[in-house]
Amino acid sequence: xxxxxxxxxxxxxxxxxxxxxxxxxxxxxxxxxxxxxxxxxxxxxxxxxxxxxxxxxxxxxxxxxxxxxxxxxxxxxxxxxxxxxxxxxxxxxxxxxxxxxxxxxxxxxxxxxxxxxxxxxxxxxxxxxxxxxxxxxxxxxxxx
Numbered sequence: 001x002x003x004x005x006x007x008x009x010x011x012x013x014x015x016x017x018x019x020x021x022x023x024x025x026x027x028x029x030x031x032x033x034x035x036x037x038x039x040x041x042x043x044x045x046x047x048x049x050x051x052x053x054x055x056x057x058x059x060x061x062x063x064x065x066x067x068x069x070x071x072x073x074x075x076x077x078x079x080x081x082x083x084x085x086x087x088x089x090x091x092x093x094x095x096x097x098x099x100x101x102x103x104x105x106x107x108x109x110x111x112x113x114x115x116x117x118x119x120x121x122x123x124x125x126x127x128x129x130x131x132x133x134x135x136x137x138x139x140x141x142x143x144x
Contacts, residue, residue, distance in 0.1 A: 014056065014060075015060060015063055019063075019067065022067075025038075035070075037073035038072055038073060039076070039118050039119070041076045042077045042078065043078045043128075044078065044081065044084075045079040046079075048081065052081070074103075074104060075102060075103050075104065076106055076115070077104065077105050077106065078108075078111060078128065080105055085105050088103070112130075113129075115129050116129070
């Protein structure tokens with residue numbers, strides 16, 4: 001999440017950079033003729049409740065739904081503030097079960113077991129319970 005917030009203070013610019021990444025993934029990493037869905041991981045480590053860019057996330061999600069409809073398989077949210085987790089517990093009951101299953105709030109204690117349900121831990125960075133060293137530079141374009 002910090003990387004997303006550091007891209008630019010301009011929300012429109014952040015969206016453009018993110019969509020450029022999504023388009024790159026679609027053009028370079030997906031198999032032609034197959035419908036593939038995405039598992040996204042959002043790390044909120046070091047982000048306080050007041051720092052969460054709610055309007056930016058709301059706009060980003062709405063735009064992503066328009067431009068990349070049906071692509072999200074799961075969204076794992078890591079290191080979220082306890083108030084966000086409480087809010088999610090409340091809101092979750094109002095959503096369709098299909099939508100509920102797509103969003104996973106993951107505590108630090110559950111991180112390794114949650115991640116291992118969806119990703120081989122050899123491909124997960126150590127800070128998230130895997131064995132891959134932390135990537136701090138040269139992460140774009142993605143290596144596959």
